[in-house]
Amino acid sequence: MKRIYSVLVENRAGVLSKVSGLFSRRNFNIDSLVVGETNDKSVSCMTIVSTGDERTIEQIEKQLNKKIDVIKVKTFKESMSINRELMLIKVKYNKDNRRDIMENCEIMNAQIVDMSKNMMIIQICDTSERIELFIEMLKSVSIVEIARTGTVALTKCKEM
Amino acid sequence: MIGAEAIVKCLEKEKTDVIFGYSGVAIDPFWNKMLDSDIKRVLIRTEQNAAHCASGYARISGKVGVCAVTSGPGATNLITGIATAYADSIPLVAITGQVNSDMIGSDVFQEADITGAVESFVKYSYLVRDVNDIPRIFKEAFFIASTGRKGPVLIDIPYDIQLSELTTKFSYPESISMRTYKPTVNGNMAQIKKVIKEVEKAKRPIICAGGGVHLSGAVEELRKFAELNNVPVVSTMMGIGVMPTDHPLYFGMVGNNGQSYANRAMNESDLLLMVGARVADRAVNRPDLITENKVMVHIDVDPAEIGKNVGPTIPLVGDIKHIFHDFLEMDDHADDHREWVKLLEKYKKENASQKIESKDGYLDPKDFICKLSECMKDDAIYVADVGQNQMWSCECSKVRDGRFLTSGGMGTMGYSIPAAMGAKIAAPNKQVVAVIGDGAFQMSMMELATMRQYGIPVKIVVMKNGYLGMVREHQHFAYNDNYSMVELSGDPDLSMIAAAYGMDYMKINGDSNVIKDIKAFLKDDNSSLMEVVVDPMALTK
Secondary structure, X not given: OEEXXXXXXXXXXXXXXXXXXXXXXXXXXXXXXXXXXXXXXXXXXXXXXXXXXXXXHHHHHHHHHHOOOEEEEEEEOHHHEEEEEEEEEEEEOOOOOHHHHHHHHHHHOOEEEEXXXXXXXXXXXXXXXXXXXXXXXXXXXXXXXXXXXXXXXXXXXXXO | XXXXXXXXHHHHHOOOOEEEEOOOXXXXXHHHHHOOOOOEEEEOOOHHHHHHHHHHXXXXXXXXXXXXXXXXXXXXXXXXXXXXXXXXXXXEEEEEEEOOHHHOOOOOOOOOOXXXXXXXXXXXXXXXXXXXXXXXXXXXXXXXXXXXXXXXXXXXXXXXXXXXXXXXXXXXXXXXOEOOEOOOOOOOHHHHXXXXXXXXXXXXXXXXXXXXXXXXXXXXXXXXXXXXXXXXXXXOOOOOOOOOOOOOOEEEEOOOOOOHHHHHHXXXXXXEEEEOOOOOOOOOOOHHHHOOOOEEEEEEOXXXXXXXXXXXXXXXEOOHHHHHXXXXXXXXXXXXXXXXXXXXXXXXXXXXXXXXXXXXXXXXHHHHHHXXXXXXXXXXXXXXXXXXXXXXXXXXXXXXXXXXEOOOOOOOOOOHHHHHHXXXXXXXXXXXXXXXXXXXXXXXXXXXXXXXXXXXXXXEEEEEOOEOHHHHHHHHHHOOOOOOOOEOOOOOOHHHXXXXXXXXXXXXXXXXXXXXXXXXXXXXXXXXEEEEEEOOOOOOO
């Protein structure tokens, strides 16, 4: 089962390694982990996506809560939150496939953010599934490199 | 005031009365300022034992044990001691010196990233970056170590920080509030009521007491609850001593090294109160089976322990002392479970400890331990090391009003001598006996010098069989007697070791008058060493 953990932590040196170390020590999976500051400069928000059975999910939440630098842990299913990931993808293009790529970008609401005469960088911000789909759509062109942020998430305004 | 003075002040404010440690340049500013303090300093002989000493001290005094060592190898040597304390939830504050702040990360002489290295064995750790933070950090460290699920906290203090002047006036916080750390003390009332209802309903209730009962100081409450409701009690290794061994409601230690009647009692119960125990593999072989056909209540101060190894029917988070206090207030002891207790008495009789056939001048280790503990004072402290001696001790030693200490979680060889030293310092008027094998003795015998230097009169019993017996026993069963890496043929002459450290010495074997010899060994409050000659092929089961 996939779960998203939104973890508020003290914005201090070493906290990221303490939290990520917990996952490796306890044999929990990390699908992705994103950290950023919140509106309170002393607090960071970590968004961790992980998969595991019910007991593992419960243990992850409890073990996170046990960490002294952790202020608050929220756990939710993907369906309960708005989830977004940003990807930059660099592709090689030529005059034969340029039109196709641009059409794909339009369909997927992606933007071309940088270009040279044979390469371009496309930016897309969407759910992880749609990003996977976009990569699939670009398989026919030659992909040079990809950088993805991992998922950030907030629970929906109207809590289910 | 410089940082080093501030540390001493903090320790005085915490009413620390002894620090175990080792010297080194990076911690020297601190030891220098300790000269002006009344806090006792004990220079141990290797850093690991500083943590074990502090652990023994903490377990007997109920206070936080403190140890301090230097940077680099001093700090890394301490790790096993810290991990041992962590596994058994013992409250420690470990102070390590560190290289100068501006050199951290450049791999200079005696630099080790100790906060990084101990991360998975500490409850929390600090690297002090500003000298003015020292009072807050120490206040937090002692608070974290001694509350909730207790455990070790490490404070790493760079050399320059120890030497720099505080720019704000030293003031030690009176109280403390951390937004990220608020351990649960009181149990949820609705859950407590549920448990009491189950106790009233149960026909075959049992309490399994773990180390948490000692740590919470809830021994009295638990005994009272068991007696009022006539509920039988078994214990884990760390819970030994929660009930006196000869108590009519006590049915031994559970687990694969425990008594069969204790396991049977737990398995056949219809209500199991698991109290301050982790339900780890040595206590409960198959946690998935333990909840079959019964209601299981899991009481622990650490919510993460509940459901980690076993999913309980009723979880109850909080401090055991508080929870049992509430139990006693609400409880109107409906049933006396007489038939159930009788059945367990029958199981106990049927499966009484088997004597080990003693041959050719060897002593039956079980019989010896039984007699040793019977000759000890009622409130004596028995410290068992790790290995066969530990298993024999768990099965055969008789605890009355005293304590039984051992390294249960980590199983650290060489724990008993330094832990016994710490215990003796915490309770100078009590008799303290360490029981150890000849393997672990050679891991820790350097501390005989510390005992002599500070006059710490601990009784040491070495069960000598010339083998790493517990592993030899494993190889006997698992590898068909193909012994590898378990023979200790280079053992020193223990009489000469004792003489070298100025200790009394006595050797007993199968031909000795055991009781008479034990009495002579225990007679005076001096440090003495007894060598017990045990059959190398003797087993624990």
